[in-house]
Amino acid sequence: MIKKEIKKYRGFGYTLVFPASPNISSPVSVGTPQGSPISPLLFLLYIAPRHMSVPKGLMVSYVDDFSITVASPSYRSNIHRLQNLFSTIATRGRNIGVSFSVPKTEIIHWRTPSQRTPPSQAPIKLENHLFRPSQVVRWLGYWFTPTLNTTHHYRHRLSLAQAIFSFVKRLSSPGAAIRPFLCQRIASGLLLPILTYGADLLTPNYAALRGINSFCHRV
Numbered sequence: 586m587i588k589k590e591i592k593k594y595r596g597f598g599y600t601l602v603f604p605a606s607p608n609i610s611s612p613v614s615v616g617t618p619q620g621s622p623i624s625p626l627l628f629l630l631y632i633a634p635r636h637m638s639v640p641k642g643l644m645v646s647y648v649d650d651f652s653i654t655v656a657s658p659s660y661r662s663n664i665h666r667l668q669n670l671f672s673t674i675a676t677r678g679r680n681i682g683v684s685f686s687v688p689k690t691e692i693i694h695w696r697t698p699s700q701r702t703p704p705s706q707a708p709i710k711l712e713n714h715l716f717r718p719s720q721v722v723r724w725l726g727y728w729f730t731p732t733l734n735t736t737h738h739y740r741h742r743l744s745l746a747q748a749i750f751s752f753v754k755r756l757s758s759p760g761a762a763i764r765p766f767l768c769q770r771i772a773s774g775l776l777l778p779i780l781t782y783g784a785d786l787l788t789p790n791y792a793a794l795r796g797i798n799s800f801c802h803r804v
Contacts, residue, residue: 631683635674642666647725651685660694660705667692671711687712693722696731704731727783738783739793743800746779750804772804 617624628648635651636644642655651674655666675685694705708717721737722729728738753771780797789797 631681634681635677635683637670637673639670642670644670650724652724654695660707663694664707664709667709668711675712687714690714690716691722692716692718693720693729694718694731695733698732727786733787735787735789735793738787739780739789739797742780742782743793743796746776747800749779750776768804772801776801776804 617627632646636646639653639655641657642653644651644653646652653667653670655663655670657663657666671685678684690709690711692709694707696704704718706718708715710716718731720730728741730737750771753775780800
């Protein structure tokens with residue numbers, strides 16, 4: 586049985602020390618802008634030390650999203666392992682002033698299609714917060730279900746593409762349709778990346794493909 590827990594965290598503030606006044610610090614309570622050259626440095630200082638090797642498991646992160654996956658013979662042992670791992674990385678974080686946003690924790694129990702037992706409802710407790718398992722967890726634009734069914738993910742991608750196309754159609758002149766060559770550019774350059782996001786990991790099933798094809802024909 587495999588189980589996944591996703592935690593999100595935020596650092597407290599940073600402190601700037603200026604060369605002309607090395608003894609005066611100025612607290613910073615905002616984040617860095619996307620693409621800032623200081624972001625990779627802050628990642629190395631604050632995020633990389635949180636990573637560790639997880640036997641029969643995986644620990645990955647992207648900016649402020651942190652994910653831990655572990656496997657063992659039972660859900661109970663999975664939860665016990667995850668609690669110990671969280672305690673370890675939380676302690677490491679406190680040593681350098683980084684804290685996890687514990688209330689934003691999400692947990693999901695992985696299942697295989699062949700499992701006949703009822704889905705586990707075992708919760709996890711972290712720092713006096715109790716978290717029930719979710720049926721759908723979103724991480725980095727991917728929508729995960731306990732059995733890794735892709736229907737929910739591609740239903741969401743299709744809804745997003747439909748909303749974008751409805752907005753784009755309003756950019757044409759009143760009473761005139763979008764020209765065919767422009768429509769093709771929109772479909773290939775704007776809508777197709779939205780529809781196929783996640784296809785590197787989640788393979789669309791027949792129902793998802795039928796919905797995507799129908800939408801593309803309408804476009």
